[in-house]
Amino acid sequence: MTDTPATEARDYRDTVFLPKTDFPMKAGLPQKEPAILAKWLEANLEGQIRAARQGREQFILHDGPPYANGDMHIGHALNHILKDMVVRTQTLKGKDAPYVPGWDCHGLPIEWKVEEQYRKKKLNKDEVPVEEFRAECRAYAQHWVDVQREQLKRLGIGGDWDHPYLTMDYEAEATIVRELMKFAESGQLYRGAKPVMWSPVEKTALAEAEIEYEDIVSTQIDVAFEIVESPIAEIREVMSKGNKVEAVIWTTTPWTIPVNQALAFGPDVDYCVAVFRPKVLAPFVAPNAPAPEMKIEDHYLLLATPLIDQFCARLERAWKYEGVIWEGKGSDLAGTIARHPMHHLGGFFARPRPFLAGDFVTTDSGTGLVHMSPDHGEDDFDLCKANGLDPVFAVEGDGKYRDDWGWLGGGDERRMSVINPKFNAPDGPICSDLKDAGALLAASADYKHSYPHSWRSKAKIIFRCTPQWFVPMDKIVDHDTPRCADEAQIRAAQGDGETLRQTAMRAIADTRFVPSKGRNRIGSMVEGRPDWVLSRQRAWGVPITLFVHRKTGQYLCDPAVNARIIAAVKESGVDAWSEARAQEYLGPDYDAADYERITDILDVWFDSGCTHAFVLESGKWPALVRRDGSTHSADLYLEGSDQHRGWFQSSLLESCGTRGRAPYKAVLTHGFTMDAKGMKMSKSLGNTISPIKVMETNGADIIRLWALSVDFTEDHRIGDEILKGVADQYRKLRNTFRYLLGALDGFTEEERVTDVAAMPELERYMLSLLADLDAKLARAVDDFDFNAYTRALADFCNEDLSAFYFDIRKDRLYCDVNVATGYQTPERAAYRSVLDTLFHALIRYAAPVLVFTAEEVWSTRYPDAGSVHLLEWPTLPSFERDKDLVIRNAELRELRGKVTEAIEPVRREKIVRSSLEAEVTMSDLEVILRNLDRAYLAEVFISGIVHLEAGHEGISIKPTTHHKCGRCWRHLPEVESDGALCNRCETVLDA
Structure with a gap:
């Protein structure tokens, strides 16, 4: 090509590749996320995912029902993000992993709130018809279900939000009654007087x-x-x-x-x-007076x-x-x-x-x-x-x-x-x-x-x-005379001569606990717990639908009577259990005058303990029905560690008492969220963090990244400074995707290099690291180790890509191409091919964590390709792993760090203006042992010429004496004068 005189040095910027993307560095998540969410809802993304995974291996996480009372707090957010991570990663692995959210709607907390409203109005709850009071409780619960549902959707939690389960649904209430009847009909229920924990305020x-x-x-x-x-x-x-x-x-x-x-x-x-x-x-005694008798x-x-x-x-x-x-x-x-x-x-x-x-x-x-x-x-x-x-x-x-x-x-x-x-x-x-x-x-x-x-x-x-109603923990159930439809199932699972405590302890031993200490925790609680108190003396809940004979004190155990009660509750809810309908339920064989109708309600933990029967067995949610005919048990229950004595335990006892086994195969627990100082959050202390406000200022993906970065199995912290650190981590991840989008601008399948063995060593090394990451993330998914998952992903993006691979390969990306003709070197084609592989892998890995950002990234590159959340786990290029290559380049990275450290003081003293002006001298032993050439070293170091000298100690830096290429700015021996071109740039521009 024609030389240009130095006095008229050409500007070569129009000949190099400049990354281009519409993906902004400024996230603007609070504004973008609602629009993305609206798009998902409009397109029925949940329905698309269910259709795409239909017939696949199932993974069922059964949602523990949060209480329908008040706004979502940070504990809600953490819990549901973890559940969402489970569902999304299992879906990513190709499984059919439906999520049906639910709410606990009965019980004292809601009743207490409605009573508070009465007290403000100077009203007495007992003077209001009980049906009217229950209607107010139902309306109160429904209000907060609707509020929390929208807040959780805003958090990016995927699921069947149009069809949640509510324990106050008539069908759910009927199922709870049916489960109670199973205990009654199988002889696992008694009325007794024992000291129980009692609230004189709540009565x-x-x-x-x-x-x-x-x-x-x-x-x-x-x-x-x-x-x-x-x-x-x-x-x-x-x-x-x-x-x-x-x-x-x-x-x-x-x-x-x-x-x-x-x-x-x-x-x-x-x-x-x-x-x-x-x-x-x-x-006191006066002088000389006789002492008094005492x-x-x-x-x-x-x-x-x-x-x-x-x-x-x-x-x-x-x-x-x-x-x-x-x-x-x-x-x-x-x-x-x-x-x-x-x-x-x-x-x-x-x-x-x-x-x-x-x-x-x-x-x-x-x-x-x-x-x-x-x-x-x-x-x-x-x-x-x-x-x-x-x-x-x-x-x-x-x-x-x-x-x-x-x-x-x-x-x-x-x-x-x-x-x-x-x-x-x-x-x-x-x-x-x-x-x-x-x-x-x-x-x-x-x-x-x-x-x-x-x-x-x-x-x-x-x-x-x-007087309360109890389920005995140590009564041996006599199965000789079947009393309920599930008696044969209970007998087959429990075996004769086994108590509920023994059955539950056996089920605990058969269950996987994450972390494993959960087994000992719930085990010790079940091992030492007293009989299960089922009754409560309130109005808002599922009634204990029993008739007790006034003379004998025995409760009536007639399947026909029970069937009429269950049918009535299914038709009109808990209000069906009224004195006016007593004779209707008892039928022609019994006189209502001979029986006391129990007015106690069930412990709300019994309600939630029955949700497995309602949600997983009713068929109302077909996606949750086991297609292979196996047991109904969920693959996973996931809640806070306090639920070892709550929902985990009530579900365990209910299922063991009626089915002889646990309702879950695995239990995952998380700790509690403390403030930045490790103190329990309290409104009175003013140290609470509202996830709603965080979403309004930072976006939901920031909360998600925080929740999946902490060691959630233990108590963990959140605060403004912690969230700032999370936001910084997010920016680095976002910048990784922005670089990939820009670097892959115009990438086509025609330029893809499929022969990994023909790629440069650095590309093969990066594909090896990607394969290692893939295995590590897959293992983290199986272990529910989301802290390890998120940190491994972030470290790979920050350390392996941004700080190493991208930094080294920018030169080839920009200069190994003729933008006018479209020519690029094989090395650049290999780099872009690896970048495309990285993009497709990383966007999938990141999608369960940064649900909104991943969608934004994907739609930026593929605006018409549908949602990123329909994708499956990436399939990486297959190639023969070279262990020596991995070890060699890992050592080279250490050496690169030493070179960078040696260049920095020289650059700081302005002896050189950039690392490209620095010539490096080191012992040849470092290189000979690793079978590396000097040109590759200069590429990795992003330096000038590398000199290898036998016996040289340490790393020496000196300014280069070579001229700078006017296009790639590298200082090379073949560049005749500043502004002239190196051999590579001449070749590219001539192509």
């Missing part, structure tokens, strides 16, 4: 999952129970002399003293009768020997410890009888209080003697019941003693709720009466401890014995 029993623990300060008291009978000679001798011997109990719930029925001791605990003498100051009575107190010092400390030095008159074991106390401090009230209080042996008694605190109130403690109930002492049901649903109770009952002006601190205070009615009776030995309002509260009302709960 209902609560489940463990509805409880949270808060630190409080309580009144602690030491109370004396006078012993009236004893098998111990030393005690009888003291009593024979007119002295009282008193057993000392310690409690932090003074309100339970009015229902005390016995005292418990530890059989192996050391006890003593200690002598205490009150400390009395001598009165009578000081000793107190003989029975308590555990190891706890004497603690007891003395609580006495506040009012008494002096004098020693003991008897020591022995707790077993020696068997047969001892005491009397209640308020025995003078007669009736219940005048009954003897026996000493009972209790294995649960310890010497950790207190006095080693525990007062027993079977109405208000599980240990108390079991021990007293075993000894013929039954609950008295003195405390009513509102937490007050009933009107006819002899102490602090309805006629007492001091009557108030037992959770009222004033009621239990040292100067409150309980302590005042005990003090007047001479039984209060010590009282102080300074005992700090953790105590259960209702997570809704935030009020303290109590343990209260009331």
Whole structure:
């Protein structure tokens, strides 16, 4: 070609390739995402995906129903993003992975909110017809279902949003009733009185999952129970002399003293009768006057020997410890009888209080003697019941003693709720009466401890014995006489002689848990849990649709009656369970006058525990029906770790009780989202992060990237600075796709290089790294390790591509082409072919994470090709892997880092203006060992000439003496003067 004089140096910019794309660097996600979402909805993308995957291997994630109450919070967002990631990655792997969202709609939280609205209007819920009240609860739940649905859709969660499941749907309510009847018909239901966690504010029993623990300060008291009978000679001798011997109990719930029925001791605990003498100051006596006579009575107190010092400390030095008159074991106390401090009230209080042996008694605190109130403690109930002492049901649903109770009952002006601190205070009615009776030995309002509260009302709960409906955990189900349609199925799965607890523990062992520690967590809970309390005393929920015979107390178990009830609920919902229709359900064989219609409702956890039956078995969602005829179990349940005691467990017990197995094959749990400092989020602290606001300012893809970047299996953090870091990571990923779009401008199939072996070494190395990434991501999908998935993808884009491959190959991309003729070198064609492979792989890998951005990228390159979310896992070019090549180039990258580090101070001192002006000298040993040529080294280093010298130590940098090519700007020996062309550029421009 014709040389151009240096004085008239040509501008070659029009001859090089300049990447071009309409894809902007500025994301503008808050504006773009709603438009993309609208396009998906208009095109029915969910329907397209279902049609494309029809007949494929199924993967079913069953959605745990969030509660239809309030806006989506950050926990909702994390949970649903993880579920969406599961569904999208399984879909990407070619499986049919439908997602049907659902909501929990019954229960106390909604009822409580509707009652709050009543209270603001000065209305009483009990004065409103129950059907009208339920209608308001239903409307309230539907409102929040609609609100949350739109918020979750905005988050990019894919699914059948037009057909969610709601536990308040009539068909769902009928299914819940049917599942209850299975327990009843198979003999796995009983009515009994046991202490349950009870909220006096909400007036209902609560489940463990509805409880949270808060630190409080309580009144602690030491109370004396006078012993009236004893098998111990030393005690009888003291009593024979007119002295009282008193057993000392310690409690932090003074309100339970009015229902005390016995005292418990530890059989192996050391006890003593200690002598205490009150400390009395001598009165003033005039000089030479005779000293007055003073009578000081000793107190003989029975308590555990190891706890004497603690007891003395609580006495506040009012008494002096004098020693003991008897020591022995707790077993020696068997047969001892005491009397209640308020025995003078007669009736219940005048009954003897026996000493009972209790294995649960310890010497950790207190006095080693525990007062027993079977109405208000599980240990108390079991021990007293075993000894013929039954609950008295003195405390009513509102937490007050009933009107006819002899102490602090309805006629007492001091009557108030037992959770009222004033009621239990040292100067409150309980302590005042005990003090007047001479039984209060010590009282102080300074005992700090953790105590259960209702997570809704935030009020303290109590343990209260009331008649409730239970599913027994340790009853062996007799399958000899089938009582329900599923009896044969239960028998085949459970086997005779197996309890529900045993069945559940076997199911836990057969289930995959991610992380694996979840198995031990739920296992320990199931292993030690009491019988399952099903009943609640509220209005908004599925009723316990049972008739109980008024004389025998047995519930009616007639499949025909049950079938009529189920059909009625399916037709008109829970309002169908009314007194007016009782005879209709009972039919001609029974008289409604002989039966009590149960008005309790089911625990909302039983509702959600039945969703597998409704959603996976009803056929209402055909995509969820197992085509291969296998069990109905979902492939995965995914919720927060708190659901080990909630939905995971209720679903497990419900399914094991009716089907003999778990409703899931695997369980994935995530931790809780804390603020940036690791503190629990709270509106009162002002440290909450609203996903809705984040979407409005940053976009949904930012939240998604955050959720899939943290180690969600543990508690994790979010905050403004954390989100800024996520946004920076997003920009790098977006820039990777922008580069690919620009670099692939005009790419055609005709230029594709299919023979990988013919490609340059760097291209083969990058395809090897891509194959490694592919395997790593596929493994992460199988392991549900989305933190590893997202980080591997980001690291590949940032480190392997942007900082390495793209940086090196920009020269070939720009200069190895004649834009006028279309000619390009084979090396550039190989590079662009690899870029296209990278694009198609990375866009698929990124689509489940950045759902909106991936769609924007895909539609920018292929505007008429449909949604990116219809694509499947990439098929990479097949080639024979060269392990030596991978090792060699990995080492070369390390060497590149050292060269870059050596050039930087020279460039900073302006000895060279760019790395292209730097000539590099290093030992030839570095290169010979790796079988690399100098030209390849200069390419990788993006430097001038590389000199190899035997024995050279370290890396030396000097300015080049060669002229710069006027087109590619490389300094090469063949360039005769600045502005002239190198051999490559001449060849390209001549082509």
